[in-house]
Each structure stands twice: as structure tokens, then as C-alpha cells.
Amino acid sequence: xxxxxxxxxxxxxDRLYRVAWxxxxxxxxxxxxxxxTAARVLAKPRRLHGQDELAYLVRALRNTFxxxxxxxxxxxxxxxxxxxxxxxxVRGTGAIGIxxxxxxxxxxxAAIAELPDDFRLALVAVDVAGLSYxxxxxxxxxxxxxxxxxxxRARDRVARALSPxxxxxxxxxxxxxxxxLR
Amino acid sequence: xxxxxxxxxxxxxxxxxPAALRALDDVVAPDRLRLAVAEQVAEAQRRAxxxxxxxxxxxxRLRGALAAAGAAAAVLIVALVLALGGGGNGGGGSAPGxxxxxxxxxxxxxxAAPAARPGGELLAAHAGPIAFPTWRRAGWHAIGARSDRLDxxxxxxxxxxxxxxxxxxxxxxxxxxxxxxxxxxxxxxTPLRVLDRGATSVVTWRRDGRTCVLAGRGVPVQRLxxxxxxxx
Numbered sequence: 001x002x003x004x005x006x007x008x009x010x011x012x013x014d015r016l017y018r019v020a021w022x023x024x025x026x027x028x029x030x031x032x033x034x035x036x037t038a039a040r041v042l043a044k045p046r047r048l049h050g051q052d053e054l055a056y057l058v059r060a061l062r063n064t065f066x067x068x069x070x071x072x073x074x075x076x077x078x079x080x081x082x083x084x085x086x087x088x089x090v091r092g093t094g095a096i097g098i099x100x101x102x103x104x105x106x107x108x109x110a111a112i113a114e115l116p117d118d119f120r121l122a123l124v125a126v127d128v129a130g131l132s133y134x135x136x137x138x139x140x141x142x143x144x145x146x147x148x149x150x151x152x153r154a155r156d157r158v159a160r161a162l163s164p165x166x167x168x169x170x171x172x173x174x175x176x177x178x179x180x181l182r
Numbered sequence: 183x184x185x186x187x188x189x190x191x192x193x194x195x196x197x198x199x200p201a202a203l204r205a206l207d208d209v210v211a212p213d214r215l216r217l218a219v220a221e222q223v224a225e226a227q228r229r230a231x232x233x234x235x236x237x238x239x240x241x242x243r244l245r246g247a248l249a250a251a252g253a254a255a256a257v258l259i260v261a262l263v264l265a266l267g268g269g270g271n272g273g274g275g276s277a278p279g280x281x282x283x284x285x286x287x288x289x290x291x292x293x294a295a296p297a298a299r300p301g302g303e304l305l306a307a308h309a310g311p312i313a314f315p316t317w318r319r320a321g322w323h324a325i326g327a328r329s330d331r332l333d334x335x336x337x338x339x340x341x342x343x344x345x346x347x348x349x350x351x352x353x354x355x356x357x358x359x360x361x362x363x364x365x366x367x368x369x370x371x372t373p374l375r376v377l378d379r380g381a382t383s384v385v386t387w388r389r390d391g392r393t394c395v396l397a398g399r400g401v402p403v404q405r406l407x408x409x410x411x412x413x414x
Contacts, residue, residue, distance in 0.1 A: 034211070034215060108202065159202075
């Protein structure tokens with residue numbers, strides 16, 4: 001069975017970064033998420049189980065995102081001392097930096113991050129990560145047709161969120177706006 | 183449930199992404215992230231190469247708890263031999279070194295920033311007798327913290343950011359960890375060691391029997407030395 005080549009992280013970095021940004025809605029958190037995912041993936045040799053490298057990495061990134069969100073929701077807001085933090089057994093590297101991106105991209109990522117989970121994950125998997133409908137369905141444990149539906153609605157919602165007029169016509173469920181996005 | 187209430191449009195499957203979304207393809211990862219991930223990958227490959235150099239353990243022929251215990255003991259012995267004989271600096275042996283601590287110091291925060299103590303100079307976070315500074319007057323502020331165990335050594339880290347959004351990590355590890363190479367610099371009579379690894383600058387010193395490591399990516403080493411001189 002094929003093993004994941006660690007260099008795949010470098011090869012697909014741009015795409016993973018976009019996926020992370022779309023999930024988090026923040027470029028700084030996206031950087032952290034990509035690094036955390038890389039640390040997890042590189043912690044031991046990984047087998048692909050017939051998956052494409054990109055599909056594997058996107059799934060790992062999504063799992064890391066969901067895990068970090070659950071952890072964050074359990075974490076108290078005020079942490080006074082480092083003694084209260086349970087040490088994490090790690091051995092790896094990482095870094096923190098500041099990316100550059102256009103304002104419109106930031107708005108678009110923010111709109112995607114605001115989507116309900118199911119819609120966002122479908123849109124991120126297909127439109128941002130570039131996975132096929134089948135790969136997205138496998139990753140999200142659902143049917144291809146469901147991916148198509150969620151994708152349609154996710155695109156529609158993003159279009160409405162970005163439309164200047166979307167606040168004026170709340171009753172018209174994205175008919176004009178979704179056309180403008182296309 | 184909503185998924186089953188589709189319109190005709192929604193049945194039109196495998197549609198290309200809308201133009202606005204295709205524009206996201208122009209967004210690329212920043213250089214800092216690229217460097218960081220490349221270093222993560224390189225470190226993983228070095229680890230794998232080190233593991234391959236270790237003698238093969240007879241674990242495949244052994245079964246049960248006794249076999250696992252024997253294999254674990256063998257691994258421990260090999261690790262001990264390497265640690266004692268190799269005097270590793272984090273790059274060549276199995277004992278953690280300053281470079282390993284620096285890598286941990288640059289990882290994302292796992293906890294919120296510690297609060298400042300009355301007086302504003304120190305944070306309510308410490309590693310043994312050493313309290314972490316606020317470095318407020320130097321233009322930095324704490325943005326998070328993390329605690330790691332690196333091959334048995336506890337490493338406590340506070341992450342800081344400045345007004346320009348640059349981030350550094352100040353990590354304090356238990357014990358005097360090995361370090362080699364770099365450049366020895368004296369600030370206010372205190373010896374500091376500077377290690378440059380591409381875009382990453384690292385300054386390290388010893389205090390109260392512990393190893394202090396200040397690391398930053400894209401931060402001038404002089405700024406790290408200034409901060410370190412307050413602490414050493």
C-alpha cells in the first residue's frame with residue numbers, strides 16, 4: 001500500500017492553506033492549522049489506503065480543524081498559568097507567520113467560514129481543495145448527490161453574502177445573487 | 183433532511199466552480215508558512231533517517247506483553263547509548279537539544295495568553311523559578327502559551343507578538359540541554375548563543391539550571407538579543 005510522501009505537504013501547501021483559511025475564516029489561524037496538521041501527519045508514516053495524496057491531506061486538515069475546535073470549546077477562556085496546561089508530547093517543528101492576501105479574498109474566505117458546517121465542508125472540499133465530488137463524498141461520509149446539493153446551496157449562500165444587495169432582499173433566497181456569482 | 187429537498191438546479195451536478203471562487207486559486211501560502219512546513223518535513227525526514235540507522239529490534243519474532251517489554255527496553259538502551267555517546271544537539275542524537283526546543287517554541291499556542299502580574303513586568307506564568315516577562319515596554323505582548331514534553335523534558339513556552347504582527351516564542355526547558363555551533367555573544371556580561379537557521383533566529387542561554395530559548399521567524403536577531411539580555 002502506498003505511503004504518503006512527506007513532500008506532498010510542500011507540494012500541496014497552497015491548496016491546504018486555502019482550505020484552512022476557508023475553514024477558519026482567518027489567515028493567522030489558517031497558518032496555525034496547516035502547521036498543526038503537518039505536525040500530526042508527520043508524526044508517523046502514513047498509508048494512503050488508495051486515496052489521492054491531496055484527498056488524504058485535506059481530510060487530515062479537516063480532522064485537525066474539527067479537533068481543535070472541539071478542544072477550544074472545552075478550554076476555559078482565561079488561562080492564568082502555564083502550570084494548568086497539560087504538556088503535549090511532541091517532537092516537531094513549526095512556525096508562525098503573516099501571509100498576504102487581497103481584501104476580496106479575505107471577504108470571500110470569511111463568507112465561506114460563516115456557512116453551516118455541512119455546506120462549508122462541501123464547498124471547501126470541491127471548490128477550494130479541488131477534490132472530485134466522489135472524493136468529497138468519501139471524505140464527508142455521504143453521497144455524491146448530497147455533495148452536489150450542499151455545494152449548490154453553499155455557493156448560493158456565499159453569493160448572497162457577497163452581493164451588495166443581499167441585505168435588502170432577505171426573502172429572495174439568492175436567486176439573483178447566485179446568478180451573479182456564476 | 184434539507185439535502186433531499188432539491189430543486190432542478192440543484193440536480194445539475196458537477197458544475198464548475200463559480201468565477202468568484204476560482205479567484206481563490208490566486209491565494210498562495212505566505213513564505214513564512216512555506217519555510218515552516220519545509221522545515222517540518224525536513225525534520226521528519228531526519229527523524230526517519232535516524233530511526234532507520236537504529237539496529238533492527240527482534241520485535242517481529244516476539245509476542246505478547248513480554249515481547250513488548252523487551253523491545254521497549256532495547257529501545258531505551260539504544261537511546262541511552264546514543265544520548266551518552268553522541269552528546270546530541272537536537273540534530274544528530276536522540277536527546278532533545280536547543281534546536282528542538284526552538285522548533286517547539288515556534289509552534290502555535292495551545293492556551294490563552296497568561297495575565298500580567300501587578301506591576302506589569304511579569305506574567306502569571308513561570309517555569310520553575312523563572313517567571314515569563316511581559317516585554318510590554320519593548321513593544322511585545324503575550325498572545326498565547328503552550329506546554330510540551332520533549333523526550334521527557336518539559337518545555338514551557340509563551341508566544342508574543344509585536345505591533346507589526348511578528349511573533350516570537352520564549353521557551354524554557356528543564357535542565358541544561360546540549361547545544362553546539364552558532365555564535366557566542368556577550369550582552370551586559372552575560373553569554374548568549376545565537377543560532378541562525380535560515381529565516382529563523384534563535385538565541386539561547388542558561389538560567390537557574392534551565393535552558394532558555396528565544397526564537398523568531400523573520401525577526402532580526404538583534405531584537406531577540408535585546409529581549410534576551412533583559413532575561414539572562
